[in-house]
Amino acid sequence: MMFLRGLWAFPWTACGLLLGLVMCVAGGRMRWREGCLEVTGGACGRLAGRCTPFAAMTLGHVILAISADEARRLGVHEREHVRQYGTWGPLFVPAYLLAGAWQWARGRCPHADNPFERDAGVTA
Numbered sequence: 001m002m003f004l005r006g007l008w009a010f011p012w013t014a015c016g017l018l019l020g021l022v023m024c025v026a027g028g029r030m031r032w033r034e035g036c037l038e039v040t041g042g043a044c045g046r047l048a049g050r051c052t053p054f055a056a057m058t059l060g061h062v063i064l065a066i067s068a069d070e071a072r073r074l075g076v077h078e079r080e081h082v083r084q085y086g087t088w089g090p091l092f093v094p095a096y097l098l099a100g101a102w103q104w105a106r107g108r109c110p111h112a113d114n115p116f117e118r119d120a121g122v123t124a
Contacts, residue, residue, distance in 0.1 A: 008089035009060040009082075016062025023064065033075070036061045036082045040068045060085050080120035092116075 006013070020039035024030055028042030039062065049055070049066040056065035056074045058081035065071035071078075085092045100110035112122055 006061060006086070009085040009092070011060070011090045012085055012093060013060025013062055016059030016064065019059065019064055020062050029068065034079060036063055036079060038063045038065065038071050038075075040065045040071045058082055058085065077120045077122070081116070084116055084119065 016037070016039075020028070020030060020037065023039045023042050023044040026043040028039050028045055030037060030039050032038075036058075045066040048064075055067075055070040056063060056078050058064070058078045061082055063071060063075070063078045063082070065074065065078075088095055096114065096116050099116060100114045103113040104110040111117055114122075
């Protein structure tokens with residue numbers, strides 16, 4: 001069953017692997033941890049830390065974080081997104097974006113009020 005979940009999520013995992021490779025070329029580090037690949041740091045991590053409001057993001061079974069410390073701090077949350085990708089597969093990103101847009105249209109926070117974030121432990 002785990003193999004099928006990984007295969008179902010593979011389109012987004014492939015995107016994560018590509019971005020992870022770019023991060024590694026720019027000095028990032030890669031490691032396998034608890035069923036997913038974590039890519040942290042390097043020049044891309046520093047740039048993302050200055051230019052985005054997020055310290056980590058998940059694409060399929062790949063967690064991209066601005067630093068190893070942030071990967072540890074957010075690991076449980078991000079691995080819940082890995083589980084969500086296993087359930088939703090290639091539909092996860094469109095469903096996530098639509099859920100955020102729905103919250104925004106209702107005058108709520110598209111991130112903190114997103115049901116996918118709430119399921120992963122974010123509170124508004």
